[in-house]
Amino acid sequence: MLSIRRKTVGLTFIGVMLLLLSLVACTNQSATQTVRETVVVTQEVPVRETVVVRETVEEPVVYVYSARHYGQMETAFAEFTKETGIEVRFTFGSDAELRERLKAEGRFTPADVLFTVDAANLWLAGQEGLLRPINSDVLESNIPDYLQDPSNQWYALSLRIRTIAYHPDRVNPEEISTYESLADPKWAGRICWRPSTKSYTQSLVASLIVHHGYDKAKEIVSGWAKNGKEYIDSDTKILEAIAAGECDIGVVNHYYLARLLDKDANFPVKLLWANQDERGVHVNASGAGVTTYARHPENAIRLLDWLSTERGQRLFADSNFEYPANPTVTPHELIKSWGEFKRDTVQISQIGGLQTDAVKLMNEAGYQ
Numbered sequence: 001m002l003s004i005r006r007k008t009v010g011l012t013f014i015g016v017m018l019l020l021l022s023l024v025a026c027t028n029q030s031a032t033q034t035v036r037e038t039v040v041v042t043q044e045v046p047v048r049e050t051v052v053v054r055e056t057v058e059e060p061v062v063y064v065y066s067a068r069h070y071g072q073m074e075t076a077f078a079e080f081t082k083e084t085g086i087e088v089r090f091t092f093g094s095d096a097e098l099r100e101r102l103k104a105e106g107r108f109t110p111a112d113v114l115f116t117v118d119a120a121n122l123w124l125a126g127q128e129g130l131l132r133p134i135n136s137d138v139l140e141s142n143i144p145d146y147l148q149d150p151s152n153q154w155y156a157l158s159l160r161i162r163t164i165a166y167h168p169d170r171v172n173p174e175e176i177s178t179y180e181s182l183a184d185p186k187w188a189g190r191i192c193w194r195p196s197t198k199s200y201t202q203s204l205v206a207s208l209i210v211h212h213g214y215d216k217a218k219e220i221v222s223g224w225a226k227n228g229k230e231y232i233d234s235d236t237k238i239l240e241a242i243a244a245g246e247c248d249i250g251v252v253n254h255y256y257l258a259r260l261l262d263k264d265a266n267f268p269v270k271l272l273w274a275n276q277d278e279r280g281v282h283v284n285a286s287g288a289g290v291t292t293y294a295r296h297p298e299n300a301i302r303l304l305d306w307l308s309t310e311r312g313q314r315l316f317a318d319s320n321f322e323y324p325a326n327p328t329v330t331p332h333e334l335i336k337s338w339g340e341f342k343r344d345t346v347q348i349s350q351i352g353g354l355q356t357d358a359v360k361l362m363n364e365a366g367y368q
Contacts, residue, residue, distance in 0.1 A: 059296065060085050060086045060087060060299070061086060061087045061088075061089060061296060061299065062086055062087070062088055062089070062112045062113060062296050062299040062300050062302075062303050063089050063090070063091075063110045063111050063112045063113070063295075063296070064077070064088055064089065064090040064091070064111065064112065064113045064114075064115065064303075065090070065091050065093065065098045065101070065102065065111040065113070065114050065115070065291075066090055066091070066092055066093075066098075066114075066115035067092070067093060067094055067095040067098055067115060067116050067117050067121065068115045068116075068117055068286055069092040073090065073115075073319070074090075075315055075319065076307065076312065076315035076316050076319070077090065079311070079315055080303055080306050080307075080312070083306070083311075084302060084306065086299050086302065086303070088303065089110075091111075095116050095117065095118070095121040095124075095199075098114060098116075099114075099121075099124065099125055099128060099130060102114065102125075102130045102291060103128070103130070105293075106293065107293045108293075109291060109293050110295070111291045111294070112290060112291055112294040112295065112296045112297065112299065112300040113288055113289070113290060113291065113294070113300045113303060113304065114130060114131065114288060114289055114291055115286070115287070115288040116154075116286070116287065116288070117160075117286045118160075118199040118200060118203060118284055118285070118286075119156075119203055119284055119285050119287075119348035119349070119351050119352045120199045120202060120203055120206075120351065120352045120355045121199065121352075122149070122154045122156075122285070122287050122289070122348075122349075122352060123149075123348075123349055123351075123352020123353060123355075124352065124355075125153075125154065125289065126149055126151070126153040126154055126289065129292060130291060130292055131153040131154055131289035131290060131291060131292060132153065132289075132290050132291065132292045132294070132297070133151050133152045133153055134152055134153075134289070134290050134297070134301055134304075135152065136152075136301050136304065136305055138305040138308060138309070139155050139304060139305060139308055142308035142309065142325075142326045142328075143155045143156060143157075143308055143325050143326065144325070144327060144345075145347075146345045146346065146347050146348065147159075147285060147287070147325050147348060148349075149289070149349055150347070150349060153289050154287050154288060154289035155287050155288065155289070155304065155308070155325075156285035156286070156287040156325045156348065157285075157286060157287050157288060157304075157307050157308060157313075157316055157317070157325050158285065158286045158287075158313075158316055158317040158320070158322035158323065158324060158325055159283055159284070159285055159317075159322060159323040159324070159325055159343075160200075160253045160254070160255065160283075160284040160285060160286065160322055160323075161253065161254040161273075161281055161282070161283060161284075161323065161341075161343075162200055162203075162204055162251060162252065162253050162254075162281075162282045162284055163251065163252070163254060163271055163272060163273055163274045163281050163282065164176055164179070164182070164249060164250075164251055164271070164272045164274050165238070165239055165242060165249065165250045165251070165252050165257060165269050165270070165271055165272075166242065166248060166249045166250075166269070166270060166272060167242050167243070167245070167248055167249075167268060167269060167270075168268070168270050169268070170245075170248045171248050171249060173270070173272050176249070176272055176274075177274070177275070177276070177277065178274055178275045178278065179204070179208065179220070179251070179274050179275065179282070180208075180220050182223070182224055182227065182249065182251075183219075183220050183221075183222070183223020183224055183226075183227065184223070184227075185223075185226070185227070187227045187248075187249060188226065188227045189227070189229050190227065190229060190247060190248040190249055191224070191227050191228050191229060191247060191248070191249045191250065192228070192229055192230050192231075192232050192238045192241050192242065192246070192247035192249070192250045193224065193228045193230075193231050193232070193238075193250070193251065193367070194231070194232065194233070194234075194235065194238065194251070194252075195231045195233055195368060196359065196362040196363070196367050196368060198233070199355070200235075200253060200284065201362075202355050202358040202359060202362075203282075203284050203351050203352075203355070203358070204251070204282050204284075205217065205221060205358040205361060205362060205367075206350075206351040206352075206354035206355060206357070206358040207282050207344065207346060207351055208220055208221070209354050209357055209358065209361065210346050210350055210351065210354065211279060211346070214357065214361060217361060218361050218364060218365050219365075221361060221362060221365040221367050222365040222366060222367075224365075224367060225365055225366045225367040225368070226366075228367075229246075229247045230246070230247060231368050232250075235250075235252040235253055235256040236256050236259070236260070238250035238251075238252055239252060239256055239257055239260060239267075239269050240260075242269050243267060243268050243269050253284070254271060254321075254323075254335065254338075255320050255321040255322050255335075257269060257271055258321035258332075258334050258335050259321060261334065262321070262334060271338065273341035273342070275342075275344070276341060276342050279342075279344045279346070280341070280342035280343045280344040280345065281341060281342065281343060281344060282344055283343050283344055283345075283348065284348070284351075285325065285348055286322065287325070288304055288307075289304075290304070308325070308326055309326070310326070310328070310329050313325070313326050313329040314329070317329075317331070317332070318331075318332045321334060321335055323335065
């Protein structure tokens with residue numbers, strides 16, 4: 001890569017030659033990458049030139065930035081290395097932290113792959129130019145269209161079902177069927193909500209905008225706000241509040257209940273799959289893409305391909321009781337026991353694009 005700090009008329013020919021060298025280097029990036037810094041001054045001052053050549057022979061390594069950190073990613077990465085010989089080096093952080101880090105590092109980032117949680121974060125990474133389009137027949141085959149970015153910048157790798165949780169002793173599940181039904185005044189003071197600042201909440205409200213339009217969605221969310229008893233900044237704490245009798249209903253991601261049931265099979269909260277007679281229950285995702293300045297793009301694609309296969313899906317999704325994004329792979333036995341259900345197959349990229357509207361809507365509806 002060539003960077004010319006300053007040129008002079010007298011040395012135009014040198015500048016042209018360096019530009020040609022740059023173009024040659026760019027056409028052969030898979031073999032080498034050249035970093036060339038040149039400072040050229042007038043004849044009155046001695047010419048000084050610094051050239052740094054960095055060889056980037058395709059190493060058997062892939063660097064990962066991941067917002068997904070449940071203590072189980074290491075197992076999947078180790079198995080990938082065992083099967084392919086490609087070492088995975090990784091860094092964990094929040095979605096926002098990792099996106100800001102990628103922006104700051106620019107073309108000098110070590111990251112080849114970015115893993116995020118929530119469809120909104122995948123969409124935002126693509127919009128901010130942090131990911132590159134990729135071609136993969138394996139991903140195209142294994143991941144359904146509605147779980148892919150239309151421009152192939154990212155793919156979902158596991159699914160998070162955000163639905164209604166309730167206490168069976170205090171709630172008749174036949175009285176609840178949809179997210180919209182939670183706006184009914186009969187639930188006043190009985191629902192614990194996740195705050196509007198959380199991406200999970202924003203994505204759910206964005207899906208309401210997709211299906212109902214802005215004004216109708218605001219009416220529904222206004223009803224939610226009026227019925228709310230408390231805003232709790234944790235899905236696990238919402239479930240524990242339901243179990244303790246502090247509220248009767250909540251909306252949570254399914255795997256939080258699975259974790260609690262894995263520890264205590266008698267945990268007294270159940271899930272209801274919302275909107276089964278209509279569009280299906282809201283689907284969110286965890287997924288990944290190849291970074292714009294990846295130095296090992298082929299290895300990065302091999303990692304994503306592998307994670308979409310049955311073996312990869314087992315280690316990726318099962319580690320957190322999530323549903324596999326590959327529909328041919330059966331889920332973990334614990335969540336499989338909850339049975340089949342209808343899923344909302346709206347493009348998750350569409351949900352990501354409505355995050356700003358969702359936040360605005362919640363502010364207007366009085367949802368905190």
